[in-house]
Amino acid sequence: MNTPAKFTTSQIRADFLEFFKGKGHTIVPSAPLVPGNDPTLLFTNSGMVQFKDVFLGAEKRSYVRAADVQRCLRAGGKHNDLDQVGYTARHHTFFEMLGNWSFGDYFKKDAIAWAWELLTQVWKLPADRLLVTVYQTDDEAYALWRDMIGIPESRIVRIGDNKGAPFASDNFWQMADTGPCGPCTEIFYDHGDHIAGGPPGSPDEDG
Template sequence: MKATDIRQTFLKFFESKGHTIVPSSPVIPGDDPTLLFTNAGMNQFKDVFLGFDRRSYTRATTSQKCIRAGGKHNDLDNVGYTARHHTFFEMLGNFSFGDYFKHDAISYAWELLTEVYKLPKDKLWVTVYADDDEAYEIWNKTVGVPTERIVRIGDNKGARYASDNFWMMGDTGPCGPCT
């Protein structure tokens, strides 16, 4: 499957779930002095997450052009050393602004991966933040992923919430476990 097909399939899938397809914002954000480059799909929704702005929709899906060349999300040091680190990439994202939460987000992800992209269910593993019992239960009881294929990821950098499975927008602000 080509990257274009993956992108279009992703956007159309979430559009079928009531999400508005929102175009990529510029890689050089003109309205956010805290960023040199757009480094994540959520950047254009930052003020929505902070409660400063509202959109006419409560569900969005994007293919955001991103550059990670410094700061919190610095991939520059790993470019050329791993096959998965690049300075420029497109981040596919689906967002809910108070409309749905973990149950639907997890169900959508599983449906997309197994029914749309046709990845074999028995080959997929999932990770959850170590303390996120709710996500663990949804993956296990609702989706049906066996416990031996659900991995709890704890704090890995010597600090609380410093985990690959705990998302933080910055040192302060919106944050939470991810899966």
């Protein structure tokens, strides 16, 4: 396996925003860490918070594509990562979420193609180290990864309802108990056999 280049966080931010600016996205500043107009949240916990009213149809922006680097804090509520910090290698309380957003414009085909282009052509991640997950019934995303991107089926993992309830899945995104929701797809990087942990969906996926 090839070893990818190393980047600073500043370079990653800049590369991300420049890439999606080139794809016609408006660059939007990070919303405040403490949202001023959302009484349902103590802290901004994801990149979509400042676009919530757009997704709900209550607000219309002057653009249909956006990209941002959102400062997030998860220490309670639905997205509470605090209990996972120190137990997994991927949970933090504070982090910056890179987001590209489409408001009634492009959909899965472009989102998948651009994510792959960014990872493999801009950041030069070795394609043979990348695995993807899709929701169990999302045949469209599965076919795009397999046929358009060319990922072998052995590295495309279907994830079903693995959290004890219908649509409660690592690959089914929900804003809240009601509201915007739908299947999602994720990309994972295999660090190699010297790092503990298995592929997504396996019993030892968290190491």
